[in-house]
Amino acid sequence: MSWLDNDPELSKPMPPYVPSTEPVVIKIDNLVKRFVLRHTRSMKEAFVWLLKGRKGDLSEKFNALDGVSLDIHEGERVALLGLNGSGKSTLLKLISGVMHGDQGEILARGRIAGLIEVGAGFHPDLTGRDNVYLNGAILGMTKSEIDENFDSIVEFSEIEQFIDTEVKFYSSGMYLRLAFAVAVHTDPEIFLVDEILAVGDEPFQKKCIKKIKELSQRGKTLIVVSHDLDMVKRLCERGVVLENGKIVEDGDIRDAVSHLRPDG
Amino acid sequence: MTTEIANRDFRRPGRGRGLLDVPKHTFLLRLLVDKELQVRYRGSILGILWSYVKPGVQFIVFYLALGVFLDLNKGLENYAVYLFSGIVLINYFGEAFGNGARCFVGNGDLIKKIYLPRELFSVSTIGVGLIHFAPQLLVLLIADFVVGWHPNLMQLACAVVGMCILTAFAYGLGLIFGVANVFFRDSENLVDLLVMVLTWVSPIMYAWERVADKAPEWLLHLYLANPITVSVELFHYAFWYPTLEYEWHVPPHLLSMWTPLAVVIALVTVVVGDLLFRKFEGNFAQEL
Ligand SMILES: Nc1ncnc2c1ncn2[C@@H]1O[C@H](COP(=O)(O)OP(=O)(O)OP(=O)(O)O)[C@@H](O)[C@H]1O
Numbered sequence: 375m376s377w378l379d380n381d382p383e384l385s386k387p388m389p390p391y392v393p394s395t396e397p398v399v400i401k402i403d404n405l406v407k408r409f410v411l412r413h414t415r416s417m418k419e420a421f422v423w424l425l426k427g428r429k430g431d432l433s434e435k436f437n438a439l440d441g442v443s444l445d446i447h448e449g450e451r452v453a454l455l456g457l458n459g460s461g462k463s464t465l466l467k468l469i470s471g472v473m474h475g476d477q478g479e480i481l482a483r484g485r486i487a488g489l490i491e492v493g494a495g496f497h498p499d500l501t502g503r504d505n506v507y508l509n510g511a512i513l514g515m516t517k518s519e520i521d522e523n524f525d526s527i528v529e530f531s532e533i534e535q536f537i538d539t540e541v542k543f544y545s546s547g548m549y550l551r552l553a554f555a556v557a558v559h560t561d562p563e564i565f566l567v568d569e570i571l572a573v574g575d576e577p578f579q580k581k582c583i584k585k586i587k588e589l590s591q592r593g594k595t596l597i598v599v600s601h602d603l604d605m606v607k608r609l610c611e612r613g614v615v616l617e618n619g620k621i622v623e624d625g626d627i628r629d630a631v632s633h634l635r636p637d638g
Numbered sequence: 639m640t641t642e643i644a645n646r647d648f649r650r651p652g653r654g655r656g657l658l659d660v661p662k663h664t665f666l667l668r669l670l671v672d673k674e675l676q677v678r679y680r681g682s683i684l685g686i687l688w689s690y691v692k693p694g695v696q697f698i699v700f701y702l703a704l705g706v707f708l709d710l711n712k713g714l715e716n717y718a719v720y721l722f723s724g725i726v727l728i729n730y731f732g733e734a735f736g737n738g739a740r741c742f743v744g745n746g747d748l749i750k751k752i753y754l755p756r757e758l759f760s761v762s763t764i765g766v767g768l769i770h771f772a773p774q775l776l777v778l779l780i781a782d783f784v785v786g787w788h789p790n791l792m793q794l795a796c797a798v799v800g801m802c803i804l805t806a807f808a809y810g811l812g813l814i815f816g817v818a819n820v821f822f823r824d825s826e827n828l829v830d831l832l833v834m835v836l837t838w839v840s841p842i843m844y845a846w847e848r849v850a851d852k853a854p855e856w857l858l859h860l861y862l863a864n865p866i867t868v869s870v871e872l873f874h875y876a877f878w879y880p881t882l883e884y885e886w887h888v889p890p891h892l893l894s895m896w897t898p899l900a901v902v903i904a905l906v907t908v909v910v911g912d913l914l915f916r917k918f919e920g921n922f923a924q925e926l
Pocket residue numbers: 409410411438456457458459460461462463464465923924925
């Protein structure tokens with residue numbers, strides 16, 4: 375089947391899930407995120423709407439996250455699963471602070487590094503090198519820490535040749551490589567990974583998964599969003615399934631996977 | 639394997655502390671300023687040297703066209719210096735305000751994917767503005783020394799105050815328009831218009847007495863309540879007046895009343911901008 379089966383580490387079955395008793399690092403309470411399906415983006419329309427006495431709604435709204443409550447404990451490896459549009463990326467964005475919720479609350483402690491979809495916080499007009507510095511600084515590294523880790527970051531990403539090229543010319547895999555390399559070198563305590571592994575080639579995926587395993591063995595907390603159910607089954611012990619912005623399953627990864635794959 | 643994480647406090651992700659975040663992130667701020675300059679001068683041979691060439695040429699053109707050919711020196715002695723001390727300010731204001739208004743949209747790629755205290759973007763535009771202001775100030779000082787300049791300490795202090803007022807005002811307006819621009823892209827077009835209007839409703843091209851001669855008192859008061867007018871007059875007082883042979887008067891109550899008022903207006907702008915920013919920052923990522 376896939377390389378996952380040949381890897382001695384990854385082919386071992388995940389031990390049964392036991393709810394963690396470690397301290398909570400992410401506490402999500404009744405979180406609601408409302409999006410506007412905006413029809414207008416000009417002042418003219420907004421002005422007309424105001425003149426008309428604000429009749430009718432300027433725009434339709436819907437809840438991408440609809441009352442999500444979730445506690446994540448230190449050292450847990452959690453897979454966030456669900457169909458397209460179920461709210462997984464939105465939840466990660468709220469946890470990383472990129473967006474704010476409309477109701478409810480998120481509390482977190484520990485350094486968070488997030489790889490949110492492809493292109494985790496790079497500036498397209500800067501070179502790979504400059505982006506390593508910018509991204510590293512954003513994730514809380516000091517100049518000397520980045521200087522020290524720079525070679526190792528580039529080596530991990532395996533794109534030495536392109537490090538002085540502007541990242542807008544990178545392929546999505548190269549983007550991922552560099553973003554992943556920076557993120558793991560910031561030594562995050564909570565690591566959020568959204569989907570992105572899908573664009574890496576097989577050798578790099580292997581390398582990432584090995585690195586993720588290593589982080590988790592050092593007690594780091596991991597939240598992975600992926601549609602690759604076979605992969606998350608080997609990587610995470612806990613699965614959370616979202617459906618239309620609500621949690622419909624939270625527990626052993628095998629239960630979560632079979633929720634999404636009732637026939638298999 | 640419990641680490642010391644249990645002893646740490648919970649934070650709400652993505653909630654910055656506004657300007658209080660700046661001192662903690664000086665390295666990141668420097669990178670953002672560098673980034674801005676790099677993107678601006680990408681593929682240019684002279685690069686940042688352009689910011690010396692432009693004001694230099696601008697000054698020579700003013701001196702020849704307005705001072706010598708149009709003979710405006712008759713009305714206002716050292717007219718080119720007069721004009722230039724206002725122009726450098728409005729250039730700085732236009733740049734800081736304009737880039738401030740564009741900064742959130744322009745940094746959309748970063749804002750959408752990763753959290754950093756976003757007010758740093760606004761602060762970095764002030765940094766870029768100051769970097770471009772420095773060469774203009776240099777040209778102004780050279781012109782000053784050529785025509786003979788004898789400022790006293792008070793006048794130099796006025797220049798610093800004028801600069802601070804304008805910085806705060808540009809920062810505040812940049813924040814307000816920057817936030818608005820995320821939701822309505824019209825806002826950045828409004829900025830250029832506003833800068834143009836503000837250039838003409840402050841005594842940059844002409845002397846304030848012209849307004850005093852023509853306008854009723856209430857209009858003059860309104861005119862002097864404009865923080866840009868105040869900064870420009872403070873700059874005239876510092877960089878032009880000490881080159882004159884004759885007595886000149888700053889607008890009445892400039893130092894005792896209009897300057898403090900301008901400080902208040904500029905600070906209020908910053909506070910309003912900051913409040914708007916905090917209220918809407920959480921929606922930036924989804925709107926960009
Ligand atoms: N900025 C936005 N503005 C409006 N609606 C949005 C925005 N971002 C996401 N949505 C909507 O929120 C819902 C959830 O989106 P989200 O990206 O979280 O889904 P997902 O679970 O990550 O899906 P996928 O598996 O396809 O990545 C979708 O219906 C999407 O259209």
